[in-house]
Amino acid sequence: MSTRVRFVSFAFVTLGLAACGDSNSAITEDTRDASVVVPTPISDATTPTPTVDAGDAGTVDAGPIENRNMGTSAGCGRAAGKGLQDRTITVNGKARPYLRFIPQSYDPNVPLSLVVVLHGSGGTKERAREFAFEPEAGGKYIFIYPEALPQPPENENRWQTEAGSEDYALFDALVTETETTHCIDKDRLFVAGFSLGARFTSMLGCYRGNTIRAIAPGAPGMNAQSLPLDKGPCLGEVAVWETLGDADIDHKEGAELVRDYYRKANGCSATRLPTAPNGCEAYQGCRPEVPTQWCTHAGGHMWPAYAPAAVMNFFDQFK
Template sequence: MHRAVLSLLIVLGAVTATAAPAHAHAQPDRPPRTGCGSASPVEPGVTTSRTVLSGGRTREYLVHVPEDYHPDRPLPVVLSFHGHTRSAEYQEALTGFSELDTIAVYPQGLVGTDGETAWQGAPYSADADDVRFTGDVLDQVERGLCVDSRRIYAAGKSNGGGFTEMLACRLGHRIAAFAPVAGAYYPQSGKCAPTEPVPMISFHGTADDTIPYEGDPSRGLPSIPDWLAEWAERDECFSEPITDRPRQEVSRQRWIGCAGRGALEHYRIDGLGHDWPSRSANPDSERPTVLEATPIIWKFFQRHPLHT
């Protein structure tokens, strides 16, 4: 693309991004921050197991607040969803969100039809409304802790990444941005029709044998390029991304011209398997890779709060 044309597209994209889209929906009222000003129900600096009643079931999740937590300082929330067969504890160790200046929440999936833990939207998941469970967890967290309701985010690995997309499709009015890693985007998740464009950042390895980068038609899994094209359309971005290589093994794609608060960014890591990218050994793999996903996700989240 000639430089002059690219410059024009970037200018047009900036105008589009700052203008209010014709289809924008008014944001519903956020739940009150009743936790602000009250003592924390969990010990700061310590990961605590909690329960919440959701859909007639007692469900579990882990929550971690920073050691310097103050009840008058609203904090963001990062929901982090584990993969198939995994646990909330595994996800905390894998991602390290508890080390950030945020309220880190790790929901626990139920045992599904194959005897392993999973999330709604997978063909092997339990008969449970995990979207409702997510909302119930957020309600409880906001009642007990001082939360900045404009800065609630969701990330997930594998089946948890697929569920993160489901939340983008259904809870974009409440969750500000989304980050699936090695996502399993099964058709059982149902139709995706977000009420407005949402910010999305994703990561996937080209050597992923569990959720192949090129897709798996026998399981209804799309190729990652096709999946990204669908999100570019939902977010009303220009169809062709800007691509660069921050590392030799990493291709980064960014779509411009997205409508409203929409944003789309993708990292393709050559040679990476079904792992959470990390420059050091983690529970997924003893072999480090060239990229650290968690701080990239955190920076993306910080750039994308809900509208005020």
């Protein structure tokens, strides 16, 4: 049984229209939606030197802990397809393309976890799949890769992260559809996203925290002057694994706003201790249901090489 909490957030983090996909790295050709590698070796952190965040060490006020067990989905016991599926779903009268991946080992009588993966600004559903979480999933997860709608003036695919946008309806519809067609453990819904997709991931952690168990935002670009999380009450609570490159200056403020908001919302102290893999730190004192980690790497605006394994290991801990 998973233990969750409902709280109203008077936010310490805000989202805005800062650039969310730019990259100065030469490692990837798509400068709008950089993605994956930092060519550094992976090793476990061993130095138990604590890091203490500067500034307010307080927490976000939270309501009473709510015991919940959402059980398994309606799709359990039904025959369903496997492998990669290129699909569309109609939301608000619009056909929305997405990819869905079901492992070949799928058994309709065994509930799997569900992960929604969100591309960055100008990205595609195929680009999101290149984040390479599937090889680290061990056949225990179904993956959904939605695609944002083209937005002016560049006509590039961009998530609309403001509360109540049609992309929230898309998220809800995709989860509901997959729970209807496949056997899902409804207590193990996860979201990961990069750049603008990380901004949307961070917002979903607030507005859909009553159904999402944990999020993994990579380099969320946010702006303290617009779109605060307190435009509406946050629901539930989510565990958080977040990453940022040391050279990703454009997204530093936004990523730290997300980090600090969820650290406080999850009842953590301002102290972090090293954890695996090298570059990651775990906040201390968090409520046990919502571990919160902050991971850095030497690169720019991209997922670090250790991200796929680290994110899936983080998700694996939730039973």
